[in-house]
Amino acid sequence: SLVTISDTFGGSTVAVSPTAQVASDGTWTITLGSALAQGIHSLTVVTVDPADNTSTTSGALAITIDTTSSAPTAVDLDTASDSSGTGTSGTTADNLTNDATPTITGTAEAGSYVTLYDTNGTTVLGTAVTSGTITQGAAGTTGTWTITSSTLADGIHSLTAKALDGAGTLSSASTALAVTVDTSTATPTIDLDTASDSAGTGTTGTTADNRTNDTTPTITGVAEKGASVTLYDGATGTVVLGTVVVSGTNADGAPPTGGTDSYSITSTALAEGVHTLRVVVTDAAGNTSSATLPVTIDTSTATPTLDLSVGSDTAGTGTTGTTSDRLTSVTTRSLVTISDTFGGSTVAVSPTAQVASDGTWTITL
Structure with a gap:
Protein backbone atom coordinates (compact mmCIF):
# COMPACT_ATOMS: atom_id res chain seq x y z
CA SER A 1 0.00 0.00 0.00
CA LEU A 2 0.98 3.61 -0.54
CA VAL A 3 1.34 5.72 2.60
CA THR A 4 0.72 9.49 2.54
CA ILE A 5 1.27 11.89 5.47
CA SER A 6 -0.81 15.04 5.92
CA ASP A 7 0.29 17.97 8.10
CA THR A 8 -2.21 20.26 9.81
CA PHE A 9 -0.48 23.47 10.90
CA GLY A 10 -1.66 27.03 11.28
CA GLY A 11 -5.21 26.13 10.28
CA SER A 12 -4.26 24.44 6.99
CA THR A 13 -3.81 20.77 6.06
CA VAL A 14 -1.39 19.75 3.31
CA ALA A 15 0.07 16.47 2.09
CA VAL A 16 3.78 16.26 2.72
CA SER A 17 6.31 14.42 0.63
CA PRO A 18 7.61 11.89 0.05
CA THR A 19 5.22 8.95 0.23
CA ALA A 20 6.23 5.39 1.08
CA GLN A 21 5.30 1.79 0.33
CA VAL A 22 4.31 -0.54 3.14
CA ALA A 23 6.97 -3.23 3.56
CA SER A 24 6.21 -6.96 3.59
CA ASP A 25 6.33 -6.89 7.38
CA GLY A 26 3.66 -4.17 7.46
CA THR A 27 5.97 -1.33 8.48
CA TRP A 28 6.82 1.86 6.69
CA THR A 29 9.21 4.81 7.16
CA ILE A 30 9.08 8.32 5.78
CA THR A 31 11.75 11.02 6.18
CA LEU A 32 10.13 14.33 5.39
CA GLY A 33 11.60 16.05 2.39
CA SER A 34 11.21 19.59 3.74
CA ALA A 35 11.61 21.12 7.19
CA LEU A 36 8.57 21.70 9.33
CA ALA A 37 8.01 25.21 10.60
CA GLN A 38 8.46 26.12 14.27
CA GLY A 39 5.37 25.21 16.27
CA ILE A 40 2.89 22.38 16.85
CA HIS A 41 2.04 20.11 13.88
CA SER A 42 -0.75 17.52 13.72
CA LEU A 43 0.30 14.64 11.43
CA THR A 44 -2.13 12.06 10.05
CA VAL A 45 -1.70 9.10 7.67
CA VAL A 46 -3.85 7.44 4.99
CA THR A 47 -3.02 4.39 2.87
CA VAL A 48 -4.12 3.40 -0.62
CA ASP A 49 -3.98 -0.32 -1.42
CA PRO A 50 -3.23 -1.87 -4.83
CA ALA A 51 -6.97 -2.03 -5.52
CA ASP A 52 -7.10 1.75 -5.07
CA ASN A 53 -8.98 1.55 -1.80
CA THR A 54 -8.26 4.46 0.58
CA SER A 55 -8.11 3.87 4.31
CA THR A 56 -9.66 6.06 6.92
CA THR A 57 -7.41 8.75 8.36
CA SER A 58 -5.24 7.66 11.26
CA GLY A 59 -5.31 9.28 14.64
CA ALA A 60 -3.33 12.52 14.80
CA LEU A 61 0.25 12.66 16.03
CA ALA A 62 1.10 16.04 17.61
CA ILE A 63 4.70 17.03 17.04
CA THR A 64 6.20 20.26 18.39
CA ILE A 65 9.05 21.73 16.38
CA ASP A 66 11.27 23.91 18.63
CA THR A 67 14.58 24.93 17.08
CA THR A 68 15.28 28.10 19.07
CA SER A 69 15.40 29.10 22.71
CA SER A 70 15.07 32.73 23.76
CA ALA A 71 17.61 34.14 26.20
CA PRO A 72 16.25 34.72 29.72
CA ASP A 182 29.31 45.05 49.86
CA THR A 183 29.41 43.20 53.19
CA SER A 184 31.26 45.73 55.36
CA THR A 185 31.94 49.43 55.84
CA ALA A 186 35.12 51.17 56.93
CA THR A 187 35.44 51.96 60.65
CA PRO A 188 34.92 55.73 61.00
CA THR A 189 37.25 58.15 62.75
CA ILE A 190 35.89 60.65 65.31
CA ASP A 191 37.38 63.80 66.85
CA LEU A 192 36.43 67.07 68.52
CA ASP A 193 36.92 69.80 65.94
CA THR A 194 39.84 72.10 66.80
CA ALA A 195 37.57 75.16 66.68
CA SER A 196 35.38 73.57 69.38
CA ASP A 197 38.27 72.28 71.52
CA SER A 198 38.72 75.43 73.67
CA ALA A 199 41.80 76.07 75.82
CA GLY A 200 42.53 78.68 78.51
CA THR A 201 45.52 80.93 77.84
CA GLY A 202 48.35 80.22 80.26
CA THR A 203 46.79 76.89 81.36
CA THR A 204 47.68 73.32 80.50
CA GLY A 205 44.56 73.10 78.31
CA THR A 206 45.11 72.47 74.59
CA THR A 207 43.04 72.33 71.41
CA ALA A 208 43.56 68.59 71.33
CA ASP A 209 42.53 67.51 74.86
CA ASN A 210 38.81 67.02 74.05
CA ARG A 211 37.90 69.43 76.85
CA THR A 212 35.71 72.36 75.86
CA ASN A 213 33.43 75.12 77.11
CA ASP A 214 31.34 74.77 73.92
CA THR A 215 28.06 73.01 74.78
CA THR A 216 27.26 72.45 71.09
CA PRO A 217 30.64 71.18 69.89
CA THR A 218 31.40 70.17 66.33
CA ILE A 219 32.45 66.54 65.79
CA THR A 220 34.44 65.59 62.70
CA GLY A 221 35.86 62.45 61.15
CA VAL A 222 36.15 60.25 58.07
CA ALA A 223 33.68 57.59 56.86
CA GLU A 224 32.60 55.72 53.73
CA LYS A 225 31.38 57.92 50.88
CA GLY A 226 27.61 58.17 50.61
CA ALA A 227 27.12 56.71 54.11
CA SER A 228 24.87 58.12 56.84
CA VAL A 229 26.63 59.17 60.06
CA THR A 230 24.62 59.53 63.29
CA LEU A 231 26.07 61.03 66.49
CA TYR A 232 24.83 59.62 69.81
CA ASP A 233 25.39 60.61 73.45
CA GLY A 234 26.68 57.53 75.29
CA ALA A 235 28.55 54.38 74.28
CA THR A 236 25.24 52.54 73.98
CA GLY A 237 22.91 55.52 74.15
CA THR A 238 20.00 56.23 71.83
CA VAL A 239 19.89 60.03 72.20
CA VAL A 240 20.66 61.40 68.74
CA LEU A 241 22.78 64.56 68.76
CA GLY A 242 22.96 64.99 64.99
CA THR A 243 23.24 63.21 61.65
CA VAL A 244 24.79 63.84 58.25
CA VAL A 245 25.41 62.03 54.94
CA VAL A 246 29.04 61.78 53.81
CA SER A 247 29.67 63.38 50.44
CA GLY A 248 30.23 61.12 47.46
CA THR A 249 28.18 58.41 45.77
CA ASN A 250 27.16 54.92 46.84
CA ALA A 251 29.35 53.48 44.10
CA ASP A 252 32.36 55.47 45.35
CA GLY A 253 31.88 54.07 48.86
CA ALA A 254 31.22 50.46 47.85
CA PRO A 255 33.93 47.99 46.79
CA PRO A 256 36.04 47.80 44.76
CA THR A 257 36.39 51.59 45.19
CA GLY A 258 35.75 51.77 48.93
CA GLY A 259 36.29 55.52 48.98
CA THR A 260 36.00 57.65 52.15
CA ASP A 261 35.42 61.33 52.83
CA SER A 262 35.14 63.69 55.79
CA TYR A 263 32.00 64.48 57.77
CA SER A 264 31.10 67.19 60.29
CA ILE A 265 28.24 67.24 62.83
CA THR A 266 27.41 70.08 65.21
CA SER A 267 25.91 68.50 68.31
CA THR A 268 22.75 69.60 70.04
CA ALA A 269 23.34 71.08 73.54
CA LEU A 270 25.28 68.88 75.98
CA ALA A 271 25.15 69.13 79.77
CA GLU A 272 28.21 69.86 81.88
CA GLY A 273 30.38 66.80 82.45
CA VAL A 274 32.03 63.90 80.64
CA HIS A 275 30.23 62.49 77.58
CA THR A 276 31.11 59.39 75.59
CA LEU A 277 30.16 60.43 72.09
CA ARG A 278 29.53 57.67 69.55
CA VAL A 279 29.17 57.84 65.77
CA VAL A 280 27.40 55.05 63.93
CA VAL A 281 28.00 54.80 60.19
CA THR A 282 25.43 53.08 57.95
CA ASP A 283 26.45 52.62 54.32
CA ALA A 284 24.17 52.36 51.30
CA ALA A 285 24.23 48.55 51.44
CA GLY A 286 23.06 48.56 55.08
CA ASN A 287 26.38 47.74 56.77
CA THR A 288 27.19 49.55 60.04
CA SER A 289 30.30 50.40 62.07
CA SER A 290 31.00 52.79 64.95
CA ALA A 291 33.61 54.70 66.97
CA THR A 292 33.56 56.55 70.31
CA LEU A 293 35.20 59.68 71.77
CA PRO A 294 35.21 60.95 75.40
CA VAL A 295 34.50 64.70 75.54
CA THR A 296 34.36 66.88 78.68
CA ILE A 297 31.99 69.86 78.70
CA ASP A 298 33.23 72.50 81.20
CA THR A 299 31.42 75.85 81.07
CA SER A 300 32.39 77.37 84.47
CA THR A 301 35.25 77.59 86.95
CA ALA A 302 35.20 77.75 90.77
CA THR A 303 35.57 81.18 92.47
CA PRO A 304 39.16 81.42 93.87
CA THR A 305 39.92 82.19 97.57
CA LEU A 306 42.57 84.63 98.87
CA ASP A 307 44.21 84.53 102.32
CA LEU A 308 47.31 85.87 104.08
CA SER A 309 49.75 83.11 104.85
CA VAL A 310 50.46 82.30 108.50
CA GLY A 311 54.12 83.11 107.99
CA SER A 312 53.26 86.66 107.01
CA ASP A 313 50.46 87.21 109.52
CA THR A 314 52.52 88.45 112.53
CA ALA A 315 51.19 88.69 116.09
CA GLY A 316 52.43 90.92 118.92
CA THR A 317 53.15 89.16 122.23
CA GLY A 318 50.61 90.14 124.88
CA THR A 319 48.28 91.65 122.26
CA THR A 320 45.11 90.35 120.78
CA GLY A 321 46.87 89.84 117.46
CA THR A 322 47.01 86.33 116.02
CA THR A 323 48.54 84.65 113.02
CA SER A 324 45.14 84.45 111.40
CA ASP A 325 43.92 88.03 111.73
CA ARG A 326 45.44 89.07 108.38
CA LEU A 327 47.42 91.91 110.10
CA THR A 328 51.06 92.11 109.19
CA SER A 329 53.89 94.22 110.57
CA VAL A 330 54.34 97.23 108.33
CA THR A 331 55.75 100.70 108.76
CA THR A 332 53.59 103.81 108.70
CA ARG A 333 53.50 105.44 105.26
CA SER A 334 54.91 102.29 103.69
CA LEU A 335 53.68 101.50 100.17
CA VAL A 336 51.69 98.31 99.98
CA THR A 337 51.59 96.34 96.70
CA ILE A 338 49.63 93.12 96.14
CA SER A 339 51.03 90.43 93.86
CA ASP A 340 48.85 87.76 92.27
CA THR A 341 50.27 84.34 91.50
CA PHE A 342 48.05 82.49 89.00
CA GLY A 343 48.59 79.89 86.33
CA GLY A 344 52.29 79.65 87.07
CA SER A 345 52.91 83.39 86.74
CA THR A 346 53.14 86.20 89.37
CA VAL A 347 52.16 89.76 88.52
CA ALA A 348 51.65 92.96 90.53
CA VAL A 349 48.05 94.11 90.65
CA SER A 350 46.78 97.66 91.05
CA PRO A 351 46.14 99.91 92.84
CA THR A 352 48.72 100.23 95.64
CA ALA A 353 48.10 101.85 99.08
CA GLN A 354 49.89 103.78 101.86
CA VAL A 355 49.92 102.36 105.40
CA ALA A 356 47.92 104.60 107.72
CA SER A 357 49.25 106.01 111.02
CA ASP A 358 47.46 103.26 112.89
CA GLY A 359 49.29 100.68 110.81
CA THR A 360 46.34 99.67 108.68
CA TRP A 361 45.88 99.78 104.95
CA THR A 362 43.11 98.98 102.51
CA ILE A 363 43.21 98.18 98.84
CA THR A 364 40.19 97.70 96.63
CA LEU A 365 41.35 95.87 93.53
Whole structure:
Protein backbone atom coordinates (compact mmCIF):
# COMPACT_ATOMS: atom_id res chain seq x y z
CA SER A 1 0.00 0.00 0.00
CA LEU A 2 0.98 3.61 -0.54
CA VAL A 3 1.34 5.72 2.60
CA THR A 4 0.72 9.49 2.54
CA ILE A 5 1.27 11.89 5.47
CA SER A 6 -0.81 15.04 5.92
CA ASP A 7 0.29 17.97 8.10
CA THR A 8 -2.21 20.26 9.81
CA PHE A 9 -0.48 23.47 10.90
CA GLY A 10 -1.66 27.03 11.28
CA GLY A 11 -5.21 26.13 10.28
CA SER A 12 -4.26 24.44 6.99
CA THR A 13 -3.81 20.77 6.06
CA VAL A 14 -1.39 19.75 3.31
CA ALA A 15 0.07 16.47 2.09
CA VAL A 16 3.78 16.26 2.72
CA SER A 17 6.31 14.42 0.63
CA PRO A 18 7.61 11.89 0.05
CA THR A 19 5.22 8.95 0.23
CA ALA A 20 6.23 5.39 1.08
CA GLN A 21 5.30 1.79 0.33
CA VAL A 22 4.31 -0.54 3.14
CA ALA A 23 6.97 -3.23 3.56
CA SER A 24 6.21 -6.96 3.59
CA ASP A 25 6.33 -6.89 7.38
CA GLY A 26 3.66 -4.17 7.46
CA THR A 27 5.97 -1.33 8.48
CA TRP A 28 6.82 1.86 6.69
CA THR A 29 9.21 4.81 7.16
CA ILE A 30 9.08 8.32 5.78
CA THR A 31 11.75 11.02 6.18
CA LEU A 32 10.13 14.33 5.39
CA GLY A 33 11.60 16.05 2.39
CA SER A 34 11.21 19.59 3.74
CA ALA A 35 11.61 21.12 7.19
CA LEU A 36 8.57 21.70 9.33
CA ALA A 37 8.01 25.21 10.60
CA GLN A 38 8.46 26.12 14.27
CA GLY A 39 5.37 25.21 16.27
CA ILE A 40 2.89 22.38 16.85
CA HIS A 41 2.04 20.11 13.88
CA SER A 42 -0.75 17.52 13.72
CA LEU A 43 0.30 14.64 11.43
CA THR A 44 -2.13 12.06 10.05
CA VAL A 45 -1.70 9.10 7.67
CA VAL A 46 -3.85 7.44 4.99
CA THR A 47 -3.02 4.39 2.87
CA VAL A 48 -4.12 3.40 -0.62
CA ASP A 49 -3.98 -0.32 -1.42
CA PRO A 50 -3.23 -1.87 -4.83
CA ALA A 51 -6.97 -2.03 -5.52
CA ASP A 52 -7.10 1.75 -5.07
CA ASN A 53 -8.98 1.55 -1.80
CA THR A 54 -8.26 4.46 0.58
CA SER A 55 -8.11 3.87 4.31
CA THR A 56 -9.66 6.06 6.92
CA THR A 57 -7.41 8.75 8.36
CA SER A 58 -5.24 7.66 11.26
CA GLY A 59 -5.31 9.28 14.64
CA ALA A 60 -3.33 12.52 14.80
CA LEU A 61 0.25 12.66 16.03
CA ALA A 62 1.10 16.04 17.61
CA ILE A 63 4.70 17.03 17.04
CA THR A 64 6.20 20.26 18.39
CA ILE A 65 9.05 21.73 16.38
CA ASP A 66 11.27 23.91 18.63
CA THR A 67 14.58 24.93 17.08
CA THR A 68 15.28 28.10 19.07
CA SER A 69 15.40 29.10 22.71
CA SER A 70 15.07 32.73 23.76
CA ALA A 71 17.61 34.14 26.20
CA PRO A 72 16.25 34.72 29.72
CA THR A 73 14.88 38.21 30.29
CA ALA A 74 14.12 40.54 33.20
CA VAL A 75 17.16 39.27 35.13
CA ASP A 76 17.15 41.19 38.42
CA LEU A 77 18.31 41.21 42.03
CA ASP A 78 15.36 40.15 44.18
CA THR A 79 14.00 43.00 46.31
CA ALA A 80 14.51 40.96 49.49
CA SER A 81 18.23 40.70 48.66
CA ASP A 82 18.67 44.31 47.54
CA SER A 83 19.56 45.75 50.96
CA SER A 84 19.75 49.48 51.68
CA GLY A 85 21.00 51.63 54.55
CA THR A 86 18.51 53.82 56.42
CA GLY A 87 19.26 57.49 55.91
CA THR A 88 21.39 56.86 52.83
CA SER A 89 20.57 57.13 49.14
CA GLY A 90 20.65 53.34 48.90
CA THR A 91 17.43 51.72 47.62
CA THR A 92 15.96 48.26 47.12
CA ALA A 93 16.39 48.74 43.37
CA ASP A 94 20.04 49.83 43.06
CA ASN A 95 21.54 46.31 42.83
CA LEU A 96 23.81 47.10 45.80
CA THR A 97 23.61 44.48 48.56
CA ASN A 98 25.32 43.19 51.69
CA ASP A 99 23.94 39.70 50.93
CA ALA A 100 26.83 37.54 49.70
CA THR A 101 24.37 34.86 48.51
CA PRO A 102 21.78 37.04 46.80
CA THR A 103 18.62 35.79 45.11
CA ILE A 104 18.35 36.47 41.37
CA THR A 105 15.06 36.32 39.47
CA GLY A 106 13.97 36.44 35.84
CA THR A 107 11.83 34.98 33.08
CA ALA A 108 12.55 32.37 30.40
CA GLU A 109 10.76 29.83 28.21
CA ALA A 110 8.30 27.82 30.31
CA GLY A 111 9.72 24.53 31.58
CA SER A 112 13.29 25.40 30.59
CA TYR A 113 16.43 24.79 32.65
CA VAL A 114 18.13 28.07 33.63
CA THR A 115 21.78 28.40 34.67
CA LEU A 116 23.17 31.53 36.38
CA TYR A 117 26.79 32.50 35.66
CA ASP A 118 29.31 34.85 37.28
CA THR A 119 31.27 37.54 35.42
CA ASN A 120 33.46 35.15 33.43
CA GLY A 121 30.42 33.44 31.92
CA THR A 122 31.59 29.97 32.97
CA THR A 123 31.42 29.91 36.77
CA VAL A 124 28.02 28.44 37.64
CA LEU A 125 26.31 30.16 40.59
CA GLY A 126 23.08 28.15 40.55
CA THR A 127 20.35 26.55 38.45
CA ALA A 128 16.54 26.41 38.38
CA VAL A 129 13.65 25.15 36.25
CA THR A 130 11.32 27.80 34.92
CA SER A 131 7.69 27.56 35.94
CA GLY A 132 5.27 26.04 33.43
CA THR A 133 5.54 22.97 31.19
CA ILE A 134 7.81 22.13 28.29
CA THR A 135 4.79 22.11 25.98
CA GLN A 136 3.83 25.60 27.11
CA GLY A 137 7.37 26.75 26.51
CA ALA A 138 7.41 25.30 23.02
CA ALA A 139 4.19 27.16 22.34
CA GLY A 140 5.90 30.44 23.23
CA THR A 141 4.82 30.73 26.85
CA THR A 142 7.29 32.11 29.41
CA GLY A 143 7.64 31.35 33.09
CA THR A 144 9.56 32.75 36.05
CA TRP A 145 12.66 31.42 37.76
CA THR A 146 14.49 32.14 41.03
CA ILE A 147 18.08 31.23 41.88
CA THR A 148 19.89 31.83 45.18
CA SER A 149 23.52 32.35 44.21
CA SER A 150 26.47 30.60 45.76
CA THR A 151 28.75 32.91 47.77
CA LEU A 152 30.02 36.00 45.95
CA ALA A 153 33.11 37.98 46.95
CA ASP A 154 32.82 41.69 47.71
CA GLY A 155 32.90 43.73 44.52
CA ILE A 156 31.05 44.14 41.23
CA HIS A 157 29.69 41.02 39.51
CA SER A 158 28.30 40.87 35.97
CA LEU A 159 25.68 38.11 36.17
CA THR A 160 24.18 36.36 33.12
CA ALA A 161 21.74 33.48 32.60
CA LYS A 162 21.15 30.90 29.86
CA ALA A 163 18.11 28.69 29.28
CA LEU A 164 18.05 25.11 27.96
CA ASP A 165 14.58 24.33 26.64
CA GLY A 166 12.72 21.02 26.48
CA ALA A 167 13.90 20.40 22.93
CA GLY A 168 17.52 20.62 24.04
CA THR A 169 18.17 24.04 22.53
CA LEU A 170 20.51 26.28 24.55
CA SER A 171 19.83 30.00 24.43
CA SER A 172 22.34 32.78 24.20
CA ALA A 173 23.30 34.62 27.38
CA SER A 174 20.92 37.15 28.86
CA THR A 175 21.73 40.82 29.15
CA ALA A 176 24.24 41.14 32.00
CA LEU A 177 23.08 42.31 35.43
CA ALA A 178 25.69 44.29 37.39
CA VAL A 179 25.40 43.51 41.11
CA THR A 180 27.69 45.05 43.74
CA VAL A 181 28.27 42.94 46.85
CA ASP A 182 29.31 45.05 49.86
CA THR A 183 29.41 43.20 53.19
CA SER A 184 31.26 45.73 55.36
CA THR A 185 31.94 49.43 55.84
CA ALA A 186 35.12 51.17 56.93
CA THR A 187 35.44 51.96 60.65
CA PRO A 188 34.92 55.73 61.00
CA THR A 189 37.25 58.15 62.75
CA ILE A 190 35.89 60.65 65.31
CA ASP A 191 37.38 63.80 66.85
CA LEU A 192 36.43 67.07 68.52
CA ASP A 193 36.92 69.80 65.94
CA THR A 194 39.84 72.10 66.80
CA ALA A 195 37.57 75.16 66.68
CA SER A 196 35.38 73.57 69.38
CA ASP A 197 38.27 72.28 71.52
CA SER A 198 38.72 75.43 73.67
CA ALA A 199 41.80 76.07 75.82
CA GLY A 200 42.53 78.68 78.51
CA THR A 201 45.52 80.93 77.84
CA GLY A 202 48.35 80.22 80.26
CA THR A 203 46.79 76.89 81.36
CA THR A 204 47.68 73.32 80.50
CA GLY A 205 44.56 73.10 78.31
CA THR A 206 45.11 72.47 74.59
CA THR A 207 43.04 72.33 71.41
CA ALA A 208 43.56 68.59 71.33
CA ASP A 209 42.53 67.51 74.86
CA ASN A 210 38.81 67.02 74.05
CA ARG A 211 37.90 69.43 76.85
CA THR A 212 35.71 72.36 75.86
CA ASN A 213 33.43 75.12 77.11
CA ASP A 214 31.34 74.77 73.92
CA THR A 215 28.06 73.01 74.78
CA THR A 216 27.26 72.45 71.09
CA PRO A 217 30.64 71.18 69.89
CA THR A 218 31.40 70.17 66.33
CA ILE A 219 32.45 66.54 65.79
CA THR A 220 34.44 65.59 62.70
CA GLY A 221 35.86 62.45 61.15
CA VAL A 222 36.15 60.25 58.07
CA ALA A 223 33.68 57.59 56.86
CA GLU A 224 32.60 55.72 53.73
CA LYS A 225 31.38 57.92 50.88
CA GLY A 226 27.61 58.17 50.61
CA ALA A 227 27.12 56.71 54.11
CA SER A 228 24.87 58.12 56.84
CA VAL A 229 26.63 59.17 60.06
CA THR A 230 24.62 59.53 63.29
CA LEU A 231 26.07 61.03 66.49
CA TYR A 232 24.83 59.62 69.81
CA ASP A 233 25.39 60.61 73.45
CA GLY A 234 26.68 57.53 75.29
CA ALA A 235 28.55 54.38 74.28
CA THR A 236 25.24 52.54 73.98
CA GLY A 237 22.91 55.52 74.15
CA THR A 238 20.00 56.23 71.83
CA VAL A 239 19.89 60.03 72.20
CA VAL A 240 20.66 61.40 68.74
CA LEU A 241 22.78 64.56 68.76
CA GLY A 242 22.96 64.99 64.99
CA THR A 243 23.24 63.21 61.65
CA VAL A 244 24.79 63.84 58.25
CA VAL A 245 25.41 62.03 54.94
CA VAL A 246 29.04 61.78 53.81
CA SER A 247 29.67 63.38 50.44
CA GLY A 248 30.23 61.12 47.46
CA THR A 249 28.18 58.41 45.77
CA ASN A 250 27.16 54.92 46.84
CA ALA A 251 29.35 53.48 44.10
CA ASP A 252 32.36 55.47 45.35
CA GLY A 253 31.88 54.07 48.86
CA ALA A 254 31.22 50.46 47.85
CA PRO A 255 33.93 47.99 46.79
CA PRO A 256 36.04 47.80 44.76
CA THR A 257 36.39 51.59 45.19
CA GLY A 258 35.75 51.77 48.93
CA GLY A 259 36.29 55.52 48.98
CA THR A 260 36.00 57.65 52.15
CA ASP A 261 35.42 61.33 52.83
CA SER A 262 35.14 63.69 55.79
CA TYR A 263 32.00 64.48 57.77
CA SER A 264 31.10 67.19 60.29
CA ILE A 265 28.24 67.24 62.83
CA THR A 266 27.41 70.08 65.21
CA SER A 267 25.91 68.50 68.31
CA THR A 268 22.75 69.60 70.04
CA ALA A 269 23.34 71.08 73.54
CA LEU A 270 25.28 68.88 75.98
CA ALA A 271 25.15 69.13 79.77
CA GLU A 272 28.21 69.86 81.88
CA GLY A 273 30.38 66.80 82.45
CA VAL A 274 32.03 63.90 80.64
CA HIS A 275 30.23 62.49 77.58
CA THR A 276 31.11 59.39 75.59
CA LEU A 277 30.16 60.43 72.09
CA ARG A 278 29.53 57.67 69.55
CA VAL A 279 29.17 57.84 65.77
CA VAL A 280 27.40 55.05 63.93
CA VAL A 281 28.00 54.80 60.19
CA THR A 282 25.43 53.08 57.95
CA ASP A 283 26.45 52.62 54.32
CA ALA A 284 24.17 52.36 51.30
CA ALA A 285 24.23 48.55 51.44
CA GLY A 286 23.06 48.56 55.08
CA ASN A 287 26.38 47.74 56.77
CA THR A 288 27.19 49.55 60.04
CA SER A 289 30.30 50.40 62.07
CA SER A 290 31.00 52.79 64.95
CA ALA A 291 33.61 54.70 66.97
CA THR A 292 33.56 56.55 70.31
CA LEU A 293 35.20 59.68 71.77
CA PRO A 294 35.21 60.95 75.40
CA VAL A 295 34.50 64.70 75.54
CA THR A 296 34.36 66.88 78.68
CA ILE A 297 31.99 69.86 78.70
CA ASP A 298 33.23 72.50 81.20
CA THR A 299 31.42 75.85 81.07
CA SER A 300 32.39 77.37 84.47
CA THR A 301 35.25 77.59 86.95
CA ALA A 302 35.20 77.75 90.77
CA THR A 303 35.57 81.18 92.47
CA PRO A 304 39.16 81.42 93.87
CA THR A 305 39.92 82.19 97.57
CA LEU A 306 42.57 84.63 98.87
CA ASP A 307 44.21 84.53 102.32
CA LEU A 308 47.31 85.87 104.08
CA SER A 309 49.75 83.11 104.85
CA VAL A 310 50.46 82.30 108.50
CA GLY A 311 54.12 83.11 107.99
CA SER A 312 53.26 86.66 107.01
CA ASP A 313 50.46 87.21 109.52
CA THR A 314 52.52 88.45 112.53
CA ALA A 315 51.19 88.69 116.09
CA GLY A 316 52.43 90.92 118.92
CA THR A 317 53.15 89.16 122.23
CA GLY A 318 50.61 90.14 124.88
CA THR A 319 48.28 91.65 122.26
CA THR A 320 45.11 90.35 120.78
CA GLY A 321 46.87 89.84 117.46
CA THR A 322 47.01 86.33 116.02
CA THR A 323 48.54 84.65 113.02
CA SER A 324 45.14 84.45 111.40
CA ASP A 325 43.92 88.03 111.73
CA ARG A 326 45.44 89.07 108.38
CA LEU A 327 47.42 91.91 110.10
CA THR A 328 51.06 92.11 109.19
CA SER A 329 53.89 94.22 110.57
CA VAL A 330 54.34 97.23 108.33
CA THR A 331 55.75 100.70 108.76
CA THR A 332 53.59 103.81 108.70
CA ARG A 333 53.50 105.44 105.26
CA SER A 334 54.91 102.29 103.69
CA LEU A 335 53.68 101.50 100.17
CA VAL A 336 51.69 98.31 99.98
CA THR A 337 51.59 96.34 96.70
CA ILE A 338 49.63 93.12 96.14
CA SER A 339 51.03 90.43 93.86
CA ASP A 340 48.85 87.76 92.27
CA THR A 341 50.27 84.34 91.50
CA PHE A 342 48.05 82.49 89.00
CA GLY A 343 48.59 79.89 86.33
CA GLY A 344 52.29 79.65 87.07
CA SER A 345 52.91 83.39 86.74
CA THR A 346 53.14 86.20 89.37
CA VAL A 347 52.16 89.76 88.52
CA ALA A 348 51.65 92.96 90.53
CA VAL A 349 48.05 94.11 90.65
CA SER A 350 46.78 97.66 91.05
CA PRO A 351 46.14 99.91 92.84
CA THR A 352 48.72 100.23 95.64
CA ALA A 353 48.10 101.85 99.08
CA GLN A 354 49.89 103.78 101.86
CA VAL A 355 49.92 102.36 105.40
CA ALA A 356 47.92 104.60 107.72
CA SER A 357 49.25 106.01 111.02
CA ASP A 358 47.46 103.26 112.89
CA GLY A 359 49.29 100.68 110.81
CA THR A 360 46.34 99.67 108.68
CA TRP A 361 45.88 99.78 104.95
CA THR A 362 43.11 98.98 102.51
CA ILE A 363 43.21 98.18 98.84
CA THR A 364 40.19 97.70 96.63
CA LEU A 365 41.35 95.87 93.53
